[in-house]
Each structure stands twice: as structure tokens, then as C-alpha cells.
Amino acid sequence: xPRLLLSTVAAFVLSTAVSAAPPATPELVLDDTxxxxxxxxxxxxxxxxxxxxxxxxxxxxxxxxxxxxxxxGNLGPRRDTVWLRVPLxxxxxxxxWIFDLDYPSIQEADLYLLEAGEAAMEWRLGSxxxxxxxxxxxxxxxAMLSLSPGHRYELFLRVRTPSAMVLPIALIKPEPYQLRExxxxxxxGLILGIALALLVYSLVHWWGLGNPLFGYYAxxxxxxxxxxxxxFGIAQQYFWGEPTDLTLKIAPMAVLLALAAGGQFVALALGxxxxxxxxxxxLASVSVGSIAAFAATLAGLLDYRASQLAATVLGPSLMLLAxxxxxxxxxxxxxxxxxxxxxxxxxxxxxxxxxxxxxGLLPATRLSQHMFxxxxxIEMLIWMRVLGLSMESVRRxxxxxxxxxxxxxSMAYTDPLTGLPNRRGLGLKLASALRLRQxxxxxAVYLLDLDGFKAVNDGLGHDAGDELLVEVSQRxxxxxxxxxxxARLGGDEFVIVASSLAGESEALVLGRKLxxxxxxxxxxxxxxxxxxxxxxxxxxxxxxxxxxxxxxRADIAMYAGKQAGRHTLRRWMASLExx
Numbered sequence: 001x002p003r004l005l006l007s008t009v010a011a012f013v014l015s016t017a018v019s020a021a022p023p024a025t026p027e028l029v030l031d032d033t034x035x036x037x038x039x040x041x042x043x044x045x046x047x048x049x050x051x052x053x054x055x056x057x058x059x060x061x062x063x064x065x066x067x068x069x070x071x072x073g074n075l076g077p078r079r080d081t082v083w084l085r086v087p088l089x090x091x092x093x094x095x096x097w098i099f100d101l102d103y104p105s106i107q108e109a110d111l112y113l114l115e116a117g118e119a120a121m122e123w124r125l126g127s128x129x130x131x132x133x134x135x136x137x138x139x140x141x142x143a144m145l146s147l148s149p150g151h152r153y154e155l156f157l158r159v160r161t162p163s164a165m166v167l168p169i170a171l172i173k174p175e176p177y178q179l180r181e182x183x184x185x186x187x188x189g190l191i192l193g194i195a196l197a198l199l200v201y202s203l204v205h206w207w208g209l210g211n212p213l214f215g216y217y218a219x220x221x222x223x224x225x226x227x228x229x230x231x232f233g234i235a236q237q238y239f240w241g242e243p244t245d246l247t248l249k250i251a252p253m254a255v256l257l258a259l260a261a262g263g264q265f266v267a268l269a270l271g272x273x274x275x276x277x278x279x280x281x282x283l284a285s286v287s288v289g290s291i292a293a294f295a296a297t298l299a300g301l302l303d304y305r306a307s308q309l310a311a312t313v314l315g316p317s318l319m320l321l322a323x324x325x326x327x328x329x330x331x332x333x334x335x336x337x338x339x340x341x342x343x344x345x346x347x348x349x350x351x352x353x354x355x356x357x358x359x360g361l362l363p364a365t366r367l368s369q370h371m372f373x374x375x376x377x378i379e380m381l382i383w384m385r386v387l388g389l390s391m392e393s394v395r396r397x398x399x400x401x402x403x404x405x406x407x408x409x410s411m412a413y414t415d416p417l418t419g420l421p422n423r424r425g426l427g428l429k430l431a432s433a434l435r436l437r438q439x440x441x442x443x444a445v446y447l448l449d450l451d452g453f454k455a456v457n458d459g460l461g462h463d464a465g466d467e468l469l470v471e472v473s474q475r476x477x478x479x480x481x482x483x484x485x486x487a488r489l490g491g492d493e494f495v496i497v498a499s500s501l502a503g504e505s506e507a508l509v510l511g512r513k514l515x516x517x518x519x520x521x522x523x524x525x526x527x528x529x530x531x532x533x534x535x536x537x538x539x540x541x542x543x544x545x546x547x548x549x550x551x552x553r554a555d556i557a558m559y560a561g562k563q564a565g566r567h568t569l570r571r572w573m574a575s576l577e578x579x
Contacts, residue, residue, distance in 0.1 A: 038073075
């Protein structure tokens with residue numbers, strides 16, 4: 001992955017190196033046969049460290065200008081004011097040309113058109129000026145030039161900005177200029193529409209599932225989208241026409257916001273708290289540092305340069321921490337780690353190219369200016385898969401938890417030997433039967449005790465005794481209705497709950513049926529053995545409508561049957577309480 005990333009960046013640098021630092025020509029020749037002409041081959045520059053030079057001073061000293069160093073259209077980060085000079089000649093055509101500086105982050109750019117050494121026109125450009133005062137209502141810094149064929153002119157551009165001096169200057173005919181703007185607006189609208197769809201999706205899932213991963217994803221989308229809207233000049237064109245100290249710092253603040261959420265997103269998606277505590281601490285530090293820098297910028301404690309510096313330091317730090325964490329996850333065969341690596345690879349290509357552009361290492365081309373946005377968009381789409389895998393992981397964890405819950409409930413409410421409800425399970429089922437009983441129906445609660453079980457258990461062993469209890473539970477089930485409940489209280493005591501009975505007569509019929517069922521012997525440990533039943537029962541609501549009361553009275557009736565000679569069926573009566 002690192003080798004592929006370096007190869008991609010190297011290929012990009014080599015492909016753009018051809019356009020870096022072309023030799024300067026005496027003047028720029030304009031002809032309608034070439035509707036777009038880069039001004040950079042004819043550009044010469046002069047620094048103004050004290051920000052004090054005037055147009056009259058610089059135009060009288062052309063020898064102080066020199067050919068720009070570095071790649072085409074890019075002077076990199078500079079603190080001084082820079083003057084650019086472009087001599088030009090109109091070879092033919094209608095003379096209608098648009099001067100275009102297609103880097104909206106430039107804050108101050110004053111353009112002067114001179115003919116025969118005298119100022120003919122001047123324009124105030126830059127993002128620090130109100131949008132309504134721009135010569136052309138465009139997101140880039142542009143002005144309409146009316147030139148005469150056969151005449152020579154000089155363009156002087158005074159630039160001052162805290163951002164990098166990326167200066168892709170061109171002269172374009174009006175029709176191609178408008179077509180370019182339409183295409184760029186469509187492209188940005190399409191990307192913004194995708195981002196909005198992803199944002200709505202993540203917010204809905206965050207609200208519905210309560211999963212913070214979707215919340216961090218939404219914040220990343222908001223921060224990154226705000227950066228690109230500002231970077232490409234869309235925000236000032238449509239959202240705020242009047243620049244303020246805060247709006248001029250929106251771009252680095254948006255990056256810091258995205259980084260703050262990105263650190264938490266990576267940590268949560270990769271489970272670094274559990275798998276990589278040190279990396280988790282580093283990711284947390286990036287988030288905290290980003291929030292602190294964002295707050296300081298918002299409070300006016302950091303200016304544009306300091307805020308941008310914080311973003312350019314924290315951004316690579318997040319990537320350097322996230323890539324090892326994702327690699328470790330991929331080695332654990334965690335698909336989230338693999339997709340995170342793919343996302344970071346896409347992001348890294350764009351981020352490295354953007355860093356090279358801002359540091360003055362790469363020429364200002366359409367590719368270099370847009371690569372970061374496309375890398376980010378691909379990363380966000382890939383990370384949608386990360387969200388899907390996270391949801392799948394949460395679903396599987398919930399299913400495991402539910403399975404474990406059912407197992408624990410089964411252990412708590414089920415007799416492990418027979419699989420019948422135990423005392424706790426019986427309480428729930430009897431309570432349910434009483435609650436659902438129809439007004440004209442009765443519920444019979446039988447308490448059964450095996451006659452002769454101790455002899456089998458002592459004579460054939462405990463394993464045979466356990467086998468006999470299982471056989472007893474199966475025989476009881478064979479002679480009961482499907483909705484009747486059989487439970488084992490412990491030892492050789494069983495309880496049967498029979499609902500939807502007409503009354504005592506039907507309960508007696510069912511009880512005698514059970515007694516008869518034990519007339520045939522059981523086969524246990526390869527031997528025949530006989531056991532009988534003694535049953536006592538109570539009816540609800542006649543004998544009570546409480547679980548504990550009914551069980552107690554059924555037990556009293558069963559005990560009375562034992563005293564009467566066993567293998568009997570008795571119903572509880574009040575007279576049994578005194579015996």
C-alpha cells in the first residue's frame with residue numbers, strides 16, 4: 001500500500017513537472033484562435049516585504065522584476081506583498097478578454113491595466129472584499145478587459161494573502177470562461193449533493209441507532225464540505241457576500257472540525273481502545289488538539305496562518321496514527337481495517353498533492369487543485385462501507401447477546417435434566433395461565449409425586465433414576481394436551497398446569513387419565529420397573545387465584561393422598577388444612 005501510494009504521487013509529480021517553471025517570454029500574445037492563454041510564461045515578480053510599493057514605483061523600475069522560481073502558477077507561502085508584471089500584445093480579434101485568477105482563497109489582489117505606460121483601468125479583487133464589489137460576479141477573481149488589436153499593454157497584479165500564493169493566472173475569452181464556470185458549478189453541485197445525501201443517511205442512522213460512529217461521520221462530512229465550498233469560492237458566492245474575520249478563517253476551521261471528528265471515527269471504527277491503547281491515546285490527542293485549535297480560532301486567539309498551520313500539522317498526524325491502526329486491523333482479518341486502508345490511501349494521494357500545492361512544490365493546475373476533493377469523496381464513499389460493516393458487527397453482537405440471554409434464561413428457568421420448566425419457570429407460566437384465563441374456565445394445578453421412585457434410584461443407581469425421570473416427563477407429555485404445562489420442582493416432584501377446563505369434573509377426568517398412564521412399566525437401564533403417582537390438585541378460581549396459594553393447596557392435597565395409601569387423586573378442600 002505505501003509503495004503504491006508513493007508511485008501514484010511520483011507519477012503525478014512527473015506528469016506535472018513538464019509545466020513547472022517554463023522559460024519567460026518578453027510578452028504574452030493574445031489571439032482569438034487561442035481562447036485560453038496561461039499568463040505565467042510572461043509573468044515576472046517583485047517582492048515587497050514592507051507592503052509599501054505603489055504602482056507608480058513598480059512600473060518605473062521593470063528591471064526589479066525577475067522570472068518566478070518554482071512551478072507554474074505557484075509562489076508558495078509568502079508573508080510579503082508580491083507584484084506580478086505581465087506584458088501583453090493583442091495580435092487580433094475583438095479584444096474582449098477576461099483576466100482570471102482561479103484561486104478563490106487569495107484575500108487581496110489589485111489588478112492594473114497600463115497602456116503606453118499610463119494606467120488605463122484598475123480593479124480590486126480578492127476574497128477580503130465584498131462579493132457585490134467584484135468586477136464580475138464570479139467565484140474566481142476575474143475582470144473583463146477591453147483591449148485594442150495591435151496594441152501593447154502591461155498588467156500589474158498586487159497580491160497579499162495569508163494563504164499560499166497559488167496564482168493560476170490566465171486570460172480567457174468570455175464564452176470559454178462561462179463554459180468553464182458552468183462545468184465547475186455543476187461538478188461542485190454534484191459533489192455537494194452526494195455529500196448531502198451521505199449526511200442525511202448518517203444523521204438518520206445516528207438518530208435511529210444511537211451509534212456515535214454515524215455522528216462522527218456526519219461531522220466529518222460537514223467540516224470537509226465547508227472547506228471545499230470555501231476553497232472553491234462557492235461559499236462566498238452564494239452564502240456570505242460580506243467577508244468577516246470569521247468567514248476568512250472558515251477553511252482552516254472546517255478542516256480542524258473534520259479532524260476532531262475523524263480521530264474519534266477512526267478510534268471507534270477500529271476499536272483502538274481495546275486493540276492499540278497507545279494509538280488510541282494518539283488519536284484522542286489529535287481530536288483534542290483539533291478542538292482546541294478550532295476554539296482558539298473561533299475566539300480570535302489564532303489568525304489564519306496559525307489555524308492553517310495547526311490543520312497542516314494535525315492532519316498528517318491523524319493519518320500517521322490511523323494507517324498503523326488500520327493495518328493492524330487488516331492483519332487481524334478485520335474487513336473494517338482493510339476498507340480504512342483503502343480510504344486513507346485515496347485521501348493520502350489528494351492530501352499529499354494539496355500539501356505540495358500549498359507549499360509551492362507543485363504547479364497550479366486543475367488536477368492539483370481538485371485532486372484533494374476527489375480523494376476525499378472516494379474516502380467518504382469507502383467509509384460508508386465501514387459504517388455498513390460496523391452496523392453488521394453491532395447486529396452480530398446483539399444476536400450473540402440475545403442468544404446468550406436466552407441460554408441464561410433457559411438455565412435459570414429450565415430443569416437441566418428433563419428440559420421442563422423449573423420452579424421459576426413454573427411461576428411465570430402459571431401466572432400467565434391465570435392472567436389469560438377466560439371467565440367461565442378453570443385452571444387446574446396438579447402436584448405429582450412418584451410412588452416407588454426411591455427404590456429404583458437406590459437399587460439401579462442415580463443414573464438410572466435420572467433416566468426414569470426423563471421417561472416420566474415424556475409419558476406425561478404424551479397424555480396431556482399441547483398447551484398444558486409440565487414442570488419439575490426437583491427430586492421426583494412434578495407440577496402440571498391444565499387451563500381451559502370446564503370445572504372439577506374435567507379436572508378429575510384428566511387426573512385419572514394420568515394415574516392410568518402409569519399402569520404400564522418403564523424400561524430403565526435395560527430393566528423393567530414400575531412407579532406410580534400420587535396427585536393433588538387445586539382449581540382456580542375456586543380454590544384461589546394466586547400462584548403460591550394454588551401450589552401450596554395442591555401440595556396439601558397430594559400429601560393427603562400419600563397418607564391415604566398412594567396412587568391416588570385428591571382435590572384440595574378446606575378441611576384438609578386442619579388435618
